[in-house]
Amino acid sequence: MISRRILVISRSPALGRAIQASLGPGYQVVTSTNVIDVVEEVQALGPFDVLVAGPVFDSHAGMARLAQLRSTGPVPATVLALGPRPKASLNDIVRTGAIELVEYPTSKRQLSAALQRAFDISDLSAPANGGLMPVVAHGMVVERPQFAEVFTVASSSGGCGKTFYATNLACYLAAQTGQRVCLVDLDLQFGEVSTALHLRPRFTISDLLAREPVDEDDLNEHLEDFLEEHELGFSVLAAPFSPAEADMIAPKDVYKVMGALRKHFDYIVVDTPSQLSEVVLAAFDHSTKVLCMVTLDLPSIRNMRVFLSTLEKLRINSDSIGVVLNKVEDDVGINVSDVQDVLDNRIVSILPYSREVSRSINKGKPALVSAANSDIGKKLSDGMHQFLGGEATPALGASSTKETGGFRRLMHRHRSPRVPELEKTGSQ
Numbered sequence: 001m002i003s004r005r006i007l008v009i010s011r012s013p014a015l016g017r018a019i020q021a022s023l024g025p026g027y028q029v030v031t032s033t034n035v036i037d038v039v040e041e042v043q044a045l046g047p048f049d050v051l052v053a054g055p056v057f058d059s060h061a062g063m064a065r066l067a068q069l070r071s072t073g074p075v076p077a078t079v080l081a082l083g084p085r086p087k088a089s090l091n092d093i094v095r096t097g098a099i100e101l102v103e104y105p106t107s108k109r110q111l112s113a114a115l116q117r118a119f120d121i122s123d124l125s126a127p128a129n130g131g132l133m134p135v136v137a138h139g140m141v142v143e144r145p146q147f148a149e150v151f152t153v154a155s156s157s158g159g160c161g162k163t164f165y166a167t168n169l170a171c172y173l174a175a176q177t178g179q180r181v182c183l184v185d186l187d188l189q190f191g192e193v194s195t196a197l198h199l200r201p202r203f204t205i206s207d208l209l210a211r212e213p214v215d216e217d218d219l220n221e222h223l224e225d226f227l228e229e230h231e232l233g234f235s236v237l238a239a240p241f242s243p244a245e246a247d248m249i250a251p252k253d254v255y256k257v258m259g260a261l262r263k264h265f266d267y268i269v270v271d272t273p274s275q276l277s278e279v280v281l282a283a284f285d286h287s288t289k290v291l292c293m294v295t296l297d298l299p300s301i302r303n304m305r306v307f308l309s310t311l312e313k314l315r316i317n318s319d320s321i322g323v324v325l326n327k328v329e330d331d332v333g334i335n336v337s338d339v340q341d342v343l344d345n346r347i348v349s350i351l352p353y354s355r356e357v358s359r360s361i362n363k364g365k366p367a368l369v370s371a372a373n374s375d376i377g378k379k380l381s382d383g384m385h386q387f388l389g390g391e392a393t394p395a396l397g398a399s400s401t402k403e404t405g406g407f408r409r410l411m412h413r414h415r416s417p418r419v420p421e422l423e424k425t426g427s428q
């Protein structure tokens with residue numbers, strides 16, 4: 001009886017033969033030379049326990065084709081059999097979700113050991129495993145969701161602090177998790193992410209979408225060329241340089257960009273304009289969490305009520321919605337606990353009005369970094385920690401931002417080479 005099925009995709013039949021020889025009876029090895037349509041091949045010939053991809057995939061484009069598989073549902077445990085010095089970058093390899101990398105050609109014993117580990121992982125990642133898949137990261141097998149978590153920061157009124165919060169959240173996620181984070185400025189007309197971070201992007205989302213045709217393959221292959229790297233360890237997809245360019249962007253293209261980004265990153269933070277435009281709805285379709293910013297004044301609170309019921313009508317899971325009450329000052333005649341009632345207890349973070357925010361924007365540094373020890377810095381990180389719970393803490397183990405030193409200590413411990421300014425700045 002055949003208990004295991006292995007698909008080997010390679011230009012040469014030698015790899016398939018070597019694999020068959022390294023395994024005993026009870027294994028069915030299916031070989032294919034269709035190195036272009038991996039998804040189609042797996043779907044047409046599957047299901048498989050293990051996929052072995054041959055040296056022909058050793059390029060950015062080849063790895064991207066393998067990575068595409070992960071958007072289609074359960075993926076066989078993937079083994080890469082590459083030449084002695086792989087050309088594909090570590091990032092490309094990680095994105096495929098491969099669980100083993102073997103140097104090919106290799107001995108029968110090594111091949112069989114790699115395949116055995118792949119079978120073990122394949123058993124682990126069966127559906128009972130909650131949709132998580134193992135990936136190789138820096139030599140270790142870890143588990144992560146197949147697609148990026150998407151945090152969309154939205155509000156019904158302007159000036160509530162969306163851009164301020166989104167930039168800080170991207171910084172927080174990059175430092176907390178050590179994983180790949182992208183901040184996307186979907187305030188297409190008047191985006192301020194680049195200004196707030198003192199970035200001078202060479203390209204924007206308009207340039208990415210100016211490529212023809214805007215299809216999945218092209219986006220997957222070229223997406224990262226259009227991103228700007230921030231020194232704090234996250235990428236930025238900038239808003240268009242002018243409102244005229246923004247007008248030419250179709251919501252369906254934004255949807256596609258979001259889909260492609262989700263395959264490349266672990267976390268995506270989306271900054272939005274202050275209205276529920278079609279573009280924002282396209283972002284919501286990909287969002288796993290929506291953070292709604294509101295300030296402590298009646299128009300903003302009233303609009304937020306309407307906003308929340310609209311999200312309900314859009315069937316956005318209420319558990320994934322959190323409200324951030326921003327710019328809170330004493331004695332403005334509105335009680336925070338009353339607001340909590342009006343907003344169905346959805347407030348997950350309360351941030352004070354603070355001059356540190358303007359200062360941080362003028363410096364081009366998120367307040368989490370430039371004012372790490374100030375009240376706003378601590379409240380920001382505590383609120384994010386609470387809202388995100390355990391899901392954004394793989395790099396931290398049991399640590400909590402509530403430990404002494406808060407975010408400053410945390411950043412120092414995990415990313416110190418990339419945030420030297422933390423050493424110089426304290427509360428201001």
Ligand SMILES: Nc1ncnc2c1ncn2[C@@H]1O[C@H](COP(=O)(O)OP(=O)(O)O)[C@@H](O)[C@H]1O
Binds near residue numbers: 158165192326352354
């Ligand atoms: N907690 C805060 N304390 C003081 N000023 C704030 C705070 N949050 C935001 N701001 C300021 O409010 C203005 C609007 O913030 P911004 O993030 O651009 O809002 P939005 O993106 O929602 O339009 C900015 O000048 C910012 O510096």
Ligand SMILES: [Mg+2]
Binds near residue numbers: 162163164187192271
């Ligand atoms: Mg803004």
